Amino acid sequence: MEELLSREIKRFIRAHPGNRLPDSDTPYLDEPLVGFSLAEDRIFHDYRQIIGSFHLLPDELLPGAATVVSWILPINRAVRVSNRSRTELPSREWALTRVHGETVNGALRRHLVKWLIGKGHTAMAPQYSPLWKEFGDTPVGIASTWSERHAAYAAGLGTFSLSDGFITQRGIAHRCGSVITNLKLSPTPRTSLNHLSNCLHYHDGSCGTCINRCPVGAISRDGHNKTVCRELVYGTAPAALSELYGTPQTGCGLCQTKVPCEAQVPLHRK
Ligand code: SF4
Numbered sequence: 001m002e003e004l005l006s007r008e009i010k011r012f013i014r015a016h017p018g019n020r021l022p023d024s025d026t027p028y029l030d031e032p033l034v035g036f037s038l039a040e041d042r043i044f045h046d047y048r049q050i051i052g053s054f055h056l057l058p059d060e061l062l063p064g065a066a067t068v069v070s071w072i073l074p075i076n077r078a079v080r081v082s083n084r085s086r087t088e089l090p091s092r093e094w095a096l097t098r099v100h101g102e103t104v105n106g107a108l109r110r111h112l113v114k115w116l117i118g119k120g121h122t123a124m125a126p127q128y129s130p131l132w133k134e135f136g137d138t139p140v141g142i143a144s145t146w147s148e149r150h151a152a153y154a155a156g157l158g159t160f161s162l163s164d165g166f167i168t169q170r171g172i173a174h175r176c177g178s179v180i181t182n183l184k185l186s187p188t189p190r191t192s193l194n195h196l197s198n199c200l201h202y203h204d205g206s207c208g209t210c211i212n213r214c215p216v217g218a219i220s221r222d223g224h225n226k227t228v229c230r231e232l233v234y235g236t237a238p239a240a241l242s243e244l245y246g247t248p249q250t251g252c253g254l255c256q257t258k259v260p261c262e263a264q265v266p267l268h269r270k
C-alpha cells in the first residue's frame with residue numbers, strides 16, 4: 001500500500017494540468033519524495049514542547065489516526081535557475097510557482113483525502129482543518145497548529161536549516177504537504193544524524209551562503225528572523241511585483257537558490 005500511495009502522489013503531480021509554466025511543458029514541481037510517520041510517534045508530543053502547546057497531535061485532527069503521509073514537491077530547475085540571478089526580489093517564475101505550484105499542492109492534499117476515503121479509510125488534510133490556526137507571536141515566532149515541515153521531518157524526508165528551511169535529498173527549494181489517515185502504513189526511517197544535520201552550518205560550521213543571499217538581513221549565524229522575512233515575503237515583494245507578475249503572492253526564495261543546498265543535501269561539497 002505504501003508503494004501504491006507513493007505512485008498515486010507521483011502520478012497526480014506529473015499529470016496535473018496546472019503543474020506547467022505558462023506556454024510551456026516545464027513543470028513547476030518535479031517528482032515528489034514521499035514518507036510516512038506513525039500518528040502515535042512520540043515526536044508529535046515533542047513538537048508541543050518545541051513549537052508550542054497549540055501544535056496538534058494527529059489524532060486530535062483525525063480521531064483514530066494511524067499514519068501521517070508527507071510529501072516534498074521539488075521546485076523544477078528552470079524555476080530555480082531563474083531565481084539565482086535575483087538579488088533583491090524573486091523572479092516571475094518563482095512567484096508563479098509560489099502561487100500556482102501551491103495550488104497544485106493544495107489539489108494534491110484534497111485528491112489524496114478523496115482517494116483514501118474512496119478506498120474505505122478516513123483521511124483529512126491538516127492545512128484545511130477548521131482547527132488549523134496561525135499565531136503571530138509565540139516564543140518561536142510565527143507558528144501554526146500544524147507544521148508541514150515538522151511532519152516531513154517525522155517522515156524521514158530531511159532536516160531543518162539555518163534559514164528555517166527544510167533540506168531534503170532534492171534540496172531546500174520545494175513545497176511540502178501532508179494528510180492524516182486511519183490507514184496503518186510502515187513508517188519511513190529517520191536516517192539523519194540529527195534534526196539539523198543536512199545544513200552545512202550545523203554540520204561543520206561552514207557555509208552560511210544563505211546569509212548573504214537574503215536581501216533584508218533576516219538570516220544570521222544565530223538563525224532566521226521570521227518577522228523580518230515576512231515583511232519582505234508578504235509586504236515588499238508583492239507590493240512591488242504582484243501587478244507586474246499577475247500573482248497575488250510572490251514568495252521570495254532567494255535563500256533557497258544559488259546556495260549549496262538548493263537541490264541536494266550539500267555535505268559532499270564540504
Ligand atoms: S546555504 Fe548553507 S548554511 Fe544556509 S541553509 Fe543551505 S547549507 Fe545551511
Ligand code: SF4
Nearest residue numbers: 214229252253254255
Ligand atoms: S525568503 Fe527571502 S526574505 Fe526570507 S529569509 Fe529567505 S531570502 Fe530572506
